[in-house]
Amino acid sequence: MNLKQLSHMLQLSQTTVSRALNGYPEVSEETRRRVTDAAKRHGYRPNPSARRLATGKAGMIGYVLPTGASVDIDPHFVEFLSGLGDYARSHELDLVLSPADADDEETTYRRVAANKQVDAVYISAPRPADRRISLVNQLGLPFLVHGRAEGLDFDYPFLDIDNEGAFHEAARLLVQLGHRRIALINGDDGQTFAIFRERGVRRALASAGLALPPERIRSVAMTEENGYRSARSLLEQPEPPTAIACSSLIMALGVVRAVRDLGLAIPGDVSLIAHDDVFPWLRPEHFSVPLSTTRSSIRAAGARIAERLAARISGLEEGARGEIWPVDLVVRGSIAGAAG
Amino acid sequence: MNLKQLSHMLQLSQTTVSRALNGYPEVSEETRRRVTDAAKRHGYRPNPSARRLATGKAGMIGYVLPTGASVDIDPHFVEFLSGLGDYARSHELDLVLSPADADDEETTYRRVAANKQVDAVYISAPRPADRRISLVNQLGLPFLVHGRAEGLDFDYPFLDIDNEGAFHEAARLLVQLGHRRIALINGDDGQTFAIFRERGVRRALASAGLALPPERIRSVAMTEENGYRSARSLLEQPEPPTAIACSSLIMALGVVRAVRDLGLAIPGDVSLIAHDDVFPWLRPEHFSVPLSTTRSSIRAAGARIAERLAARISGLEEGARGEIWPVDLVVRGSIAGAAG
DNA sequence: TAGAGCTCCCAAAGCGCTTTGGCTGACTGC
DNA sequence: GCAGTCAGCCAAAGCGCTTTGGGAGCTCTA
Numbered sequence: 184m185n186l187k188q189l190s191h192m193l194q195l196s197q198t199t200v201s202r203a204l205n206g207y208p209e210v211s212e213e214t215r216r217r218v219t220d221a222a223k224r225h226g227y228r229p230n231p232s233a234r235r236l237a238t239g240k241a242g243m244i245g246y247v248l249p250t251g252a253s254v255d256i257d258p259h260f261v262e263f264l265s266g267l268g269d270y271a272r273s274h275e276l277d278l279v280l281s282p283a284d285a286d287d288e289e290t291t292y293r294r295v296a297a298n299k300q301v302d303a304v305y306i307s308a309p310r311p312a313d314r315r316i317s318l319v320n321q322l323g324l325p326f327l328v329h330g331r332a333e334g335l336d337f338d339y340p341f342l343d344i345d346n347e348g349a350f351h352e353a354a355r356l357l358v359q360l361g362h363r364r365i366a367l368i369n370g371d372d373g374q375t376f377a378i379f380r381e382r383g384v385r386r387a388l389a390s391a392g393l394a395l396p397p398e399r400i401r402s403v404a405m406t407e408e409n410g411y412r413s414a415r416s417l418l419e420q421p422e423p424p425t426a427i428a429c430s431s432l433i434m435a436l437g438v439v440r441a442v443r444d445l446g447l448a449i450p451g452d453v454s455l456i457a458h459d460d461v462f463p464w465l466r467p468e469h470f471s472v473p474l475s476t477t478r479s480s481i482r483a484a485g486a487r488i489a490e491r492l493a494a495r496i497s498g499l500e501e502g503a504r505g506e507i508w509p510v511d512l513v514v515r516g517s518i519a520g521a522a523g
Numbered sequence: 524m525n526l527k528q529l530s531h532m533l534q535l536s537q538t539t540v541s542r543a544l545n546g547y548p549e550v551s552e553e554t555r556r557r558v559t560d561a562a563k564r565h566g567y568r569p570n571p572s573a574r575r576l577a578t579g580k581a582g583m584i585g586y587v588l589p590t591g592a593s594v595d596i597d598p599h600f601v602e603f604l605s606g607l608g609d610y611a612r613s614h615e616l617d618l619v620l621s622p623a624d625a626d627d628e629e630t631t632y633r634r635v636a637a638n639k640q641v642d643a644v645y646i647s648a649p650r651p652a653d654r655r656i657s658l659v660n661q662l663g664l665p666f667l668v669h670g671r672a673e674g675l676d677f678d679y680p681f682l683d684i685d686n687e688g689a690f691h692e693a694a695r696l697l698v699q700l701g702h703r704r705i706a707l708i709n710g711d712d713g714q715t716f717a718i719f720r721e722r723g724v725r726r727a728l729a730s731a732g733l734a735l736p737p738e739r740i741r742s743v744a745m746t747e748e749n750g751y752r753s754a755r756s757l758l759e760q761p762e763p764p765t766a767i768a769c770s771s772l773i774m775a776l777g778v779v780r781a782v783r784d785l786g787l788a789i790p791g792d793v794s795l796i797a798h799d800d801v802f803p804w805l806r807p808e809h810f811s812v813p814l815s816t817t818r819s820s821i822r823a824a825g826a827r828i829a830e831r832l833a834a835r836i837s838g839l840e841e842g843a844r845g846e847i848w849p850v851d852l853v854v855r856g857s858i859a860g861a862a863g
Numbered sequence: 864t865a866g867a868g869c870t871c872c873c874a875a876a877g878c879g880c881t882t883t884g885g886c887t888g889a890c891t892g893c
Numbered sequence: 894g895c896a897g898t899c900a901g902c903c904a905a906a907g908c909g910c911t912t913t914g915g916g917a918g919c920t921c922t923a
Contacts, residue, residue, distance in 0.1 A: 233879035573909035
């Protein structure tokens with residue numbers, strides 16, 4: 184059933200039927216009712232390809248997915264996607280993943296923009312002066328950034344959590360508990376979230392007159408193994424930290440293993456706090472010693488991003504609004520006062 | 524730059540230019556060269572929306588993503604996606620994720636098929652007589668199943684790993700090591716992979732005259748917590764198992780925690796073997812006791828599925844070919860001979 | 864040397880929508 | 894009673910491709 188058939192059956196022009204269905208005012212209410220009734224009864228659905236060709240609107244949102252043999256997609260992605268999908272579903276928005284060579288995402292962004300395959304894209308894991316943001320901005324492709332860049336000479340819409348505040352609070356708590364040597368096992372410091380977190384810890388330490396020397400920072404890809412290695416190398420120093428802040432739960436698994444391997448105890452010898460993006464399959468309260476965390480649901484962020492993207496597509500949201508979510512500090516058994 | 528402009532500039536008809544570009548034989552080699560040269564020089568790329576409207580081909584593959592507030596996307600998905608994306612990239616195939624109400628995926632499949640938004644879909648995590656497979660088959664939407672169904676009255680193309688064989692081998696090894704009470708912590712038994720795995724274990728035990736009673740089986744969603752709970756309940760039985768086969772690495776984390784909490788040791792008191800889909804961020808060799816596994820890269824499966832999907836789209840693959848991959852058995856320190 | 868059979872190319876008709884630019888008839892105000 | 898409005902509808906022109914149905918010119922055969 185296409186528009187032609189439907190309009191013929193209703194003895195109306197395609198114009199009128201199209202307008203009736205799309206809520207244009209140039210059609211009487213009675214006609215509109217007749218049309219919508221018939222459309223529903225016959226299960227008419229406009230062909231999206233045709234509509235897209237005519238309007239240039241795709242009804243899809245896009246994401247450029249960096250891939251490559253040695254590129255690992257962040258496991259957080261799946262949770263983010265849950266939220267995004269949950270919202271998108273209610274709006275019949277599909278998500279297009281355009282795989283890109285991780286070393287040349289630009290080509291893919293250009294293709295996506297040129298093809299007008301999607302109405303908007305989101306960008307995740309931004310770096311300080313992220314080229315992708317400048318690019319999509321310049322290409323005129325509507326977008327939203329999950330996270331923040333820094334040092335760009337224009338404003339842009341984003342959604343981020345308060346990484347600096349979260350790690351500031353976490354570190355402040357550790358300081359209050361008497362810790363003087365606090366270490367940070369961070370994610371890849373090319374990304375702004377890691378920069379903000381480090382900044383937060385540093386600021387908290389500074390206001391207690393403490394430093395965060397390079398030998399107490401690790402910036403690594405967030406795997407269990409890297410958590411283990413980082414923790415070992417930290418704890419085997421002559422003056423090991425008495426507390427560790429860690430950027431992910433998965434790394435925290437490795438930290439716990441390292442602490443145990445070294446014959447140390449949490450929180451007796453080492454206090455541990457980690458950032459929790461809230462995975463259903465790995466919960467901080469179920470660590471052998473329940474883990475204190477800074478918590479922010481990445482799934483909720485996904486849903487919100489879908490919502491704002493939908494709003495931007497339909498013109499309800501404009502401009503460069505930045506949205507920063509506070510982060511919960513959840514104290515559990517893995518932190519204690521510093522020994523001695 | 525569109526076809527009209529390009530053909531005008533070349534003093535050729537749109538027909539000829541289109542045919543030259545698409546490799547049709549009705550055009551002389553010299554003309555073809557002129558055309559392709561000009562196209563490249565001016566960066567001409569056919570508008571996919573127009574092409575789609577004209578041909579009905581989308582150049583995209585689809586996946587219906589079940590979502591909902593209480594629905595968790597499997598973290599394996601991200602690894603699968605890495606492989607899929609890596610291959611798809613080389614063919615400029617995009618992936619469309621269509622979010623669906625987890626309780627009513629059918630509507631979404633119908634929409635996807637009716638809209639012809641994608642040329643083919645893949646279906647994952649199939650159940651025995653999976654309705655989705657019958658549905659897409661009946662809708663005439665090309666598809667490929669990742670996994671297998673059972674008891675369907677038609678053949679269909681799929682890619683699966685040898686779950687039964689893998690768990691048969693694992694259990695057989697445990698039996699050879701002298702274990703008599705072997706337990707299985709499985710995934711959700713509504714899914715065929717879990718059914719096959721149970722069958723494999725059962726068969727191995729049977730040929731040694733051993734049974735796999737219900738009280739030594741757990742079928743649960745594959746989270747760390749469920750691994751913990753299952754292991755505890757198994758090990759606190761009057762006659763606890765001396766060996767456990769486990770369906771995922773994430774659950775194995777929980778098993779390890781439970782064993783430790785109970786003051787037991789691996790492999791001294793309990794041997795443990797788990798299935799490993801090969802995550803970059805959680806490796807069996809880095810468990811506190813290196814974990815024996817049945818191993819099969821889900822990323823490789825993703826790439827292969829993309830490849831076959833591409834082949835089906837372009838007509839290179841037809842029919843209902845099923846492909847079953849063998850699984851590696853990797854022995855590490857977590858298994859030992861049965862005590863006593 | 865006429866007809867058949869190629870090779871190359873073209874004009875035009877789709878694909879199924881949206882949107883532009885009317886057109887008609889009824890209703891208003893003066 | 895007449896110009897001016899306005900609500901409500903329509904025909905047709907896109908959107909940018911692919912594909913159908915030729916058709917001109919050339920070579921080959923009998």
